[in-house]
Amino acid sequence: AQSVxxxxxxxxxxxxxxxxxRCNYSYGATPYLFWYVQSPGQGLQLLLKYFSGDTxxxxxxxxxxxxxxxxxxxxxxxxxxxxxDAAEYFCxxxxxxxxxxxxxxxxxxxxxxxx
Amino acid sequence: DVKVTQSSRYLVKRTGEKVFLECVQDMDHExxxxxxxxxxxxxxxxxxxxxxxxxxxxxxxEGYSVSREKKERFSLILExxxxxxxxxxxxASSLFMDRGWNEQFFGPGTRLTVL
Numbered sequence: 001a002q003s004v005x006x007x008x009x010x011x012x013x014x015x016x017x018x019x020x021x022r023c024n025y026s027y028g029a030t031p032y033l034f035w036y037v038q039s040p041g042q043g044l045q046l047l048l049k050y051f052s053g054d055t056x057x058x059x060x061x062x063x064x065x066x067x068x069x070x071x072x073x074x075x076x077x078x079x080x081x082x083x084x085d086a087a088e089y090f091c092x093x094x095x096x097x098x099x100x101x102x103x104x105x106x107x108x109x110x111x112x113x114x115x
Numbered sequence: 116d117v118k119v120t121q122s123s124r125y126l127v128k129r130t131g132e133k134v135f136l137e138c139v140q141d142m143d144h145e146x147x148x149x150x151x152x153x154x155x156x157x158x159x160x161x162x163x164x165x166x167x168x169x170x171x172x173x174x175x176x177e178g179y180s181v182s183r184e185k186k187e188r189f190s191l192i193l194e195x196x197x198x199x200x201x202x203x204x205x206x207a208s209s210l211f212m213d214r215g216w217n218e219q220f221f222g223p224g225t226r227l228t229v230l
Contacts, residue, residue: 009155042223043207094218102148102163
């Protein structure tokens with residue numbers, strides 16, 4: 001069965017600093033990988049996704065992520081964090097399931113942005 | 116834009132009550148999901164449905180049931196609410212993709228408190 005690990009429960013960065021959120025997955029085949037963001041009191045919104053091809057994917061709000069098969073990782077990055085990026089971030093792996101597109105989610109990383 | 120709506124943002128119920136949480140999506144998606152979200156536990160899948168009247172148990176189905184009579188609507192039912200079902204409930208939908216390209220679109224969530 002697939003699994004996702006987000007090693008950092010909580011990260012604090014200063015506004016304008018760079019950000020990297022870690023995600024490691026376990027899956028026996030080619031993974032379908034996602035990053036979602038959840039602002040306080042809201043549902044999750046897709047930031048970006050990796051299906052195949054270029055291992056560096058660009059997403060919304062200036063985020064990018066890099067798929068590294070050798071490290072089973074899909075880390076999320078942003079070169080300069082804005083105060084509005086404070087939120088909870090979830091990494092997810094999608095399954096090849098012909099009945100439904102289930103995803104397994106990590107436990108999330110909460111990002112705090114200092115002024 | 117895909118829109119997933121949930122019938123209530125906040126709900127307060129008493130122990131033993133029967134509770135209905137409604138979710139509606141407007142993009143003709145085949146798949147629909149119910150999750151609960153608790154601090155430190157991430158998103159846990161309760162039930163999902165890949166077609167009308169079709170459902171499968173997720174990771175934590177105990178104490179819950181679901182109904183999908185129409186494609187756009189997926190209901191979560193708590194037959195006899197208990198205090199340990201106090202949580203944030205998130206509904207999501209996704210398009211059927213047999214190759215697993217299955218990003219999910221989330222509703223805003225229902226925060227349920229059982230007293």
